[in-house]
Amino acid sequence: MAVIPVALAGRGYEVVIEGGLLDRLPQAAAPFLKGYGNGRAVPFVADTNTRRLYAPAMERALAAHNLKAEWFIVEPGEDAKSWRGLEKLTDWLLALGVTRKDHVFALGGGVVGDLVGFACAITKRGCGFVQIPTTLLAQVDSSVGGKTAINTAAGKNLIGAFHQPSLVLIDPLVLATLPPREMRAGYAEVLKYGLLGDAAFFAWLEANGDKVLAREPAALEHAIATSIAMKARIVAEDERETADRRALLNLGHTFGHALEAETGFSQALLHGEAVALGMVLAARYSARRGEISQEDAARATAAIAAAGLPSEIAALGLSRDGAALVEHMRHDKKAEGTTLPFLLLKALGEAYVARDVDLADIAAFLDGELAA
Template sequence: MAVIPVALAGRAYDVMIEEGLLARLGEAAAPFLASYAGGRKVPFVADANTYRLYHAAVDADLAACGFAAEWFVVEPGENAKSWRVLEQLTDWLLALGVTRKDHVFALGGGVVGDLVGFACAITKRGCGFVQLPTTLLAQVDSSVGGKTAINTGAGKNLIGAFHQPSLVLIDPLVLGTLPDREMRAGYAEVLKYGLLGDAAFFAWLEANGDKVLAREPAALEHAIATSIAMKARIVAEDERETMDRRALLNLGHTFGHALEAETGFSDRLLHGEAVAMGMVLAARYSARRGEISHEDADRATRAVAAAGLSASLTALGLACDGAALVDHMRHDKKAEGTTLPFLLLRQLGEAYVARDVDLADIAAFLDGELGQ
């Protein structure tokens, strides 16, 4: 088992990685179940797909440990991160009598984790929660670090809070049921860690990415553990993104969120797919500015394409120009007045925050990438 501490002052927690953890949930999460002794049901939140796959195993394991689960099931997809579902979930938690000493269990991908985390941040002014991520993207990114949010008509993740989990349990075996498209989308976030801060890990992924995508146990655990260890270090240094350190985790996201907005935050473009394309654009724009070589930008592009992810903006078939994408960027929550910081590359394995980017130049660059 790999155990990675997230060392936050006064509220450190562990990320545990081991095959079969979900089947041993009662044992692995025992300290966070203790408040339910005596017959109270343990609140679990899952999307419909995850519930169908895993609720029977979870129920059986909890029963063997003397507990019973009560389930709140949401529909799969970003629509679950809404005011409506948040209200339903918080009302459900209050009806169950959840207290600040209790923990709510989030079983699913990033949507479930974000929704549950935010609900727990505001219920009773803060109750605990345990992350049980079931997608690669959630395992290496959204389950760690305490960013929680819902979406609104103004954009994605604009209403939220920093609320750290008490424990993250990662079972790589659950990725066996993950569709290949979702696996590739999650792998984009793994690539991100290499590009933003670990050139050696990026080179390892160039050589071993196919093994990770094929879910080979040793390669998969190494990729997950390395990604989480980097995120844990960054979060410990800059928990609330008040400095540029945590902002590095947004590599690919400014471009990517604009692409998600243009495609209606739909299944047409998954978040990880948008981030992958965003990293390609960040690398190519960094080369345009003369900060990395075109050869390095091509290397980043090849790594994305080798994973079966789109590395060409024209392939997305967008009916817009660069100015329209820039307009989406202006709503980014990282916007500062009339400026917008961009995550760019000084070299492969070294990202930085650029605050001197001309949005007109971004629009012109995107026009070129769109073939206009």
């Protein structure tokens, strides 16, 4: 078991990592279940898959404490993170009579967590929520830090708010049902933590990544706990990304989001896969600028490829050129006026924000990668 504090002034919370937590939900989340019972059901939001897999055990655990769950179900996929999805969820919460003192439980991956977090940020001007992430990607990334959002026609995650959860419960045992591709996509974010700020952790992943992907308990818990501890430190230092510290968590995302946009935010390229390929491109572009060696760029690429993640942009078979991908980047929410910061590497384990990147050079670099 690991308990990691996210230290925010007056709004700190804990991330609890332990196998079997879902079966002990009433005990693990006891302070946040006050007000329920005596006819008031606990509001849960899940997608159809997570409800099917985990609801029966959780309902039995709640029933043993005279509690009942009320479910709001969304279809899997990014389409749930829409204006319509937000409207339906907030109407449901208001119909249940949720108050500012209540807590809503988000059971699922990043889509469910983002949608619930944003709904709770605006319902009654802010009610509480508890994250119960069921994918590796959500466990090590989106469930911690308070970024919540929906997608619009203009792009992904452009409408949202910072709204921190009250508690995050991570049960590594739920990953046993995660499809291998989803597991690999989540592992990309684990690799990100090593590349951006912990060379020793990156080296550990090079040696033990196969154990993490095989879901060996000790290796998996170590990878999750180390990733969350780093994110917790960064979020505590720069909660709203007003300085460059939290921006480091975006390593691989500027390139990755452009690739997601080009592939229509579809199953053709999962978010974690896009981030993995984005980190390859960031490492290679850093080498192009002479900031890391070609050998280090190759080492980063090899670690990503060894996990079965995309490592060559040419393999996507895109019909567009580098300039078209750069055009997607211009709509990135991190754009600042006419400039766009890029997360690059000074070393493996040391990322930084570069504000002197020529987008024309990025386009030429991507043309080379697309032709490789």
